Amino acid sequence: MRGRAGFLRVSALVLLVALLTSCAPSRGADPPESPPPPVGPASSDEVDLVVEVYRTRFDPERGTMQIAVRNAGATPVTVVSASLDSPALTGPLARDDETTIPAGATRDLPVLLEGARCPTSTTAAPDARLEILLADGSTAVVDEPTVDRLGQWAGWLAATCEAAAVDAVVELTLRRAPERDVLDAGASSVIGLDLIVVGTETADDAVIIESIGGTVLLSVVDGNGLRGSSIPIDARVSPGERTVVPVNLTPARCDPHAIAEDKQGTRFPATVRLDSGAGPAITVIVAADDDVRSGLYDAVRRACGLPG
Structure with missing residues (x-):
């Protein structure tokens, strides 16, 4: 009997706990999070x-x-x-x-x-x-x-309109001239480049190419082998005429980052006068195309003894 009474007491206790639990208030789901505050101006x-x-x-x-x-x-x-x-x-x-x-x-x-x-x-x-x-x-x-x-x-507006005036009467392009290269000579190295000038058939007057300048990567070299910021050309090109102007260059810098970080090193300033030289001096940028740029970079590496 004592065993049965103990069993009944335990069963009653379990039932009581179950009832109390079922009567306890439910916590339910967590309340929804508040929406984030608006980002940006209201008006x-x-x-x-x-x-x-x-x-x-x-x-x-x-x-x-x-x-x-x-x-x-x-x-x-x-x-x-x-x-x-x-x-x-x-x-x-x-x-x-x-x-x-x-x-x-x-x-x-x-x-x-x-x-x-x-x-x-x-x-x-x-x-x-x-x-x-x-x-x-x-x-x-x-x-x-x-x-x-x-x-x-x-400055962009002025340069763009000046370049348009030049483009209307003459075409300026660059070409590598490796036959004039003297590389592996340190500061005396020479890198060959040609400036090709073609007067347009519709031009009214000749064009004078006065000079061409160097860049942060490449200095121009005159006929005496001296480097400078620019060298004179004084080439007169009539309508429909084609002229090739040889330009010798030498590295202006040889640090390893010179080529890897270059942005302006193959964009050469040329000074031009229109109207048979009677017009004002106009400076235009003659940019190397991809092939010429690659060739110039290779020549600088060789001249400076940098790895390819």
């Missing part, structure tokens, strides 16, 4: 941006200009698209890559430079149009004036 009135245009050392080779956007507000701003416009352009310069700019930060947004209207009516800095993502997911357009930080916008 365009909250946007405070400062916009500049400038070029890095990489931009000339890429043909680009940077739109530097500083977020002077207290809220992150996401730029969905950006463009530059000016009376000096045939159309806006646009980009569509989305970029988020934290409060107090600056981001560079590159645009491809094209469509200069020549002759230019103005060299004033362009206006920027920025499409901004708002906190509710919609977008707003913000128009901002820009500052030409280093005068490079005006």
